[in-house]
Amino acid sequence: MLIHICGIDGSGKTTLIKRLSQYYDDSTCVELSSNVEFVNQVNEICKKNNSNRWIEFNNKFRSMIWANEIINVVPQINNYLEQKKIVLIDRYIICNKIYSQLEDDSPLQLINFIHESLPKPDFAIYLNIDPLVATERINNRGLKRSPKESEENLRKASEMYKYELSKVDYPVRVLDASKAQEEVFLEAIKEIETQKAKAYQKEEVF
Numbered sequence: 001m002l003i004h005i006c007g008i009d010g011s012g013k014t015t016l017i018k019r020l021s022q023y024y025d026d027s028t029c030v031e032l033s034s035n036v037e038f039v040n041q042v043n044e045i046c047k048k049n050n051s052n053r054w055i056e057f058n059n060k061f062r063s064m065i066w067a068n069e070i071i072n073v074v075p076q077i078n079n080y081l082e083q084k085k086i087v088l089i090d091r092y093i094i095c096n097k098i099y100s101q102l103e104d105d106s107p108l109q110l111i112n113f114i115h116e117s118l119p120k121p122d123f124a125i126y127l128n129i130d131p132l133v134a135t136e137r138i139n140n141r142g143l144k145r146s147p148k149e150s151e152e153n154l155r156k157a158s159e160m161y162k163y164e165l166s167k168v169d170y171p172v173r174v175l176d177a178s179k180a181q182e183e184v185f186l187e188a189i190k191e192i193e194t195q196k197a198k199a200y201q202k203e204e205v206f
């Protein structure tokens with residue numbers, strides 16, 4: 001079962017995925033990390049030249065780097081799905097679609113073609129949060145903020161998530177991510193159990 005945990009930055013995706021993967025023995029989280037070395041090197045080179053990757057790479061190019069990350073984890077996802085694991089993933093199709101259009105809303109056909117070739121999530125959990133609350137959390141985290149975490153971008157991404165998720169042909173459960181971590185976690189479990197029961201019923205029929 002492939003579950004896409006999504007939401008704007010600071011909505012609590014990493015926190016929730018970590019808890020769910022500890023709770024479910026038969027789960028695994030798929031991390032996108034194959035280009036990390038490349039991105040770090042680009043950052044270093046840019047820094048030496050008083051620049052940064054957001055100046056040097058346009059939005060579409062950065063999105064292709066992340067699309068490539070997704071392509072690279074597909075064999076891993078398929079392998080886990082064959083083993084009947086619960087696969088938890090963040091930064092998947094919808095996320096890539098949104099960030100590819102955040103600063104430049106012209107569509108990039110290639111991104112859509114890539115997305116069509118990827119394993120479809122069985123369902124998504126959307127962590128809904130006011131961008132202001134997300135901003136506070138990001139600030140409290142104490143890490144350097146990426147340009148895409150500006151309040152304006154969070155607001156835009158929040159609207160885009162709602163629009164994109166309204167178009168998908170798989171179930172989407174919207175959770176109130178401003179609630180306490182424990183509550184969000186329990187509601188996510190409830191949803192996973194519901195979807196597991198439905199999937200089980202389907203298997204029984206066929």
Ligand SMILES: Nc1ncnc2c1ncn2[C@@H]1O[C@H](COP(=O)(O)OP(=O)(O)OP(=O)(O)O)[C@@H](O)[C@H]1O
Pocket residue numbers: 007008009010011012013014015016137138140141177178179180181182184
């Ligand atoms: N329900 C919650 N209530 C309060 N704080 C939370 C909650 N969930 C997560 N946090 C805190 O908010 C911060 C952001 O959470 P987290 O890193 O999980 O979000 P994220 O969606 O993965 O962000 P990003 O996309 O930027 O990586 C962390 O400091 C985390 O401890």
Ligand SMILES: Cc1cn([C@H]2C[C@H](O)[C@@H](COP(=O)(O)O)O2)c(=O)[nH]c1=O
Pocket residue numbers: 059062063064066067091092095096097099100146148
């Ligand atoms: C463009 C884009 C970004 N992301 C996510 C992945 C990383 O956490 C950050 C960093 O992005 P940056 O543009 O390189 O600063 O954003 C993503 O998931 N999908 C994308 O298309």
